[in-house]
Amino acid sequence: MTDFDLSQTDTLLTTTRAVRKRLDLERPVSRDVVRECLEIAIQAPSGSNRQGWRWLVVTDADKRAQLAEIYRAGVGGYLEGAIREAAERGAAQDGRVFESAHYLAENLQHVPVHVIPCIQADHLPADPPRHVWPGLMGSIMPAIWSFQLALRSRGLGTCLTTLHLSQAADAQALLGIPDGIMQTALLPVAYTKGTDFKPAGRRPLDEILYWDEWSGG
Ligand SMILES: Cc1cc2nc3c(=O)[nH]c(=O)nc-3n(C[C@H](O)[C@H](O)[C@H](O)COP(=O)(O)O)c2cc1C
Structure with a gap:
């Protein structure tokens, strides 16, 4: 056994949600x-x-407003289409996610802190083969998740977003990010309205778990 309070650590790990509408x-x-x-x-x-991570924290209101424009350009009509499509197939949970994502896109400029986690990628070819991606993304995503957990345990929250990345060049120009530094996300950070987040519905583990060999679908 360890000295960890498992009820606390497990609660932190299972209730750290993508927070959008409840950002203060x-x-x-x-x-x-x-x-x-x-x-x-x-x-x-x-x-x-x-440790090729680099963290660009944007608090300047004008830059946040411009980042929000860039994010919305990345969204395009995607979220509105996804909301319609979820309604058509009666997928209420998906619909709620897309509506919440739409709210964030509309309000991103008001979120007090934008964090852009970046990773050094200048040692890689311009179009790296598929086997390279896990090593690259795996060298930043765990840190992003730890950041999310640390925020949550202090009463703050965020949502990992990637929708601005199709317009990453515009954010690069706005923020003076050097070539060879790859943006991996945009995290809107704020205190949360309340802290009573819950575990989310997930596909049952037994449908996605294989022992010793792949079986089923
Ligand atoms: C790789 C990745 C990219 C994501 N991109 C976006 C995004 O661009 N915009 C957004 O609002 N949410 C984004 N999300 C948040 C997901 O929609 C969210 O994690 C998912 O709906 C599950 O909700 P939960 O994190 O509260 O369990 C992203 C999440 C991940 C892991």
């Missing part, structure tokens, strides 16, 4: 709390311990 757009977020969460995030693993 009014309450300021200090640099100190962002730094504290990032200090925790960079304890995450990275391939070859390369």
Whole structure:
């Protein structure tokens, strides 16, 4: 046994949700709390311990407004189409996710802090083969998730978003990101309205678990 309080750690791990509508757009977020969460995030693993992560934190209101425009350009008509399509097939849970995503897209400029986690990619060919991607993304996504957990345990929240990445060049120009540094997400960070998040519905483990060999679908 360990000294961990499993009810606390398991609750943290199972209730850290994608927060959009419950981001508190009014309450300021200090640099100190962002730094504290990032200090925790960079304890995450990275391939070859390369630590190629770079964290761009945007608080400037004008830049956030421009990032929100870039994000909405990335969204295009995707979310509105997805909301319609979910309604047509009666997929209420999917519909709620897309509506919430649409709300975030409309309000992104009001979220007090935008964090863009980046990864050094200048050691890779321009169009890397498929086997390279797990090592690259796997060297930033665990840190992003740790950041999300650290935020949650301090009363803040975020939502991992990737929809601006089709327009990453515009964000790169806006923020002066060098070539060879790859943006991997945009995390809108704020305190949450309440902290009573719940475990989400998921496909049963037994439908997606295989022992010793692949079987079924
Ligand atoms: C790789 C990845 C990309 C995502 N991109 C977006 C995005 O661009 N916009 C958004 O609103 N949510 C985005 N999400 C959030 C997912 O919609 C969310 O995690 C999912 O609906 C499950 O909800 P939960 O995290 O609360 O369990 C993304 C999540 C992941 C893991």
